[in-house]
Amino acid sequence: MKTFDELFAELRDRAEQRPEGSGTVAALESGVHAQGKKVLEEAGEVWIAAEHESDDRLAEEISQLLYRVQVLMLGRGLDTTDVYRYL
Numbered sequence: 070m071k072t073f074d075e076l077f078a079e080l081r082d083r084a085e086q087r088p089e090g091s092g093t094v095a096a097l098e099s100g101v102h103a104q105g106k107k108v109l110e111e112a113g114e115v116w117i118a119a120e121h122e123s124d125d126r127l128a129e130e131i132s133q134l135l136y137r138v139q140v141l142m143l144g145r146g147l148d149t150t151d152v153y154r155y156l
C-alpha cells in the first residue's frame with residue numbers, strides 16, 4: 070500500500086532512472102497525447118464502476134486513474150506542489 074505522494078516519488082524515480090521493462094517509462098515515452106487519452110479512458114472506467122460495480126472495483130479503477138494522472142503530470146514536467154497550490 071502507498072500514498073499518492075509515495076507513488077509520485079516512485080514514478081519520478083522511474084522517469085529519472087529509466088529502468089528497462091517499466092510500464093511507466095513506456096507510458097512517458099508515448100507522449101502527452103497518449104497519456105491524456107489514458108486519463109480519459111480511466112476516468113470513463115471510474116464512472117462506469119461507480120454506477121455498476123462493487124466498491125472494491127471502483128477503488129481499483131480510481132487507483133488506475135490516479136496513476137494515469139501522475140504519468141501525465143510527469144509527462145508535462147509538473148510536480149505535486151504545482152497541483153497542491155490549487156487545492
Ligand SMILES: N=c1c2ncn([C@@H]3O[C@H](COP(=O)(O)OP(=O)(O)OP(=O)(O)O)[C@@H](O)[C@H]3O)c2ncn1[C@@H]1O[C@H](COP(=O)(O)O)[C@@H](O)[C@H]1O
Pocket residue numbers: 079080083090091092093094110132133136137
Ligand atoms: N499503480 C500503477 C498502475 N496503475 C495502473 N497501471 C497500468 O495501467 C494498466 C491498467 O490500465 P488499462 O485499463 O489501460 O489496462 P491495459 O489497457 O491493459 O494497459 P496497457 O495495455 O495500456 O498497459 C495496468 O495494466 C498497468 O499497466 C499501473 N502501472 C504501474 N503502477 C505502479 O507504478 C509503479 C511503477 O511501475 P512500473 O513503471 O511498471 O515499474 C509501481 O509501483 C506500480 O505498482
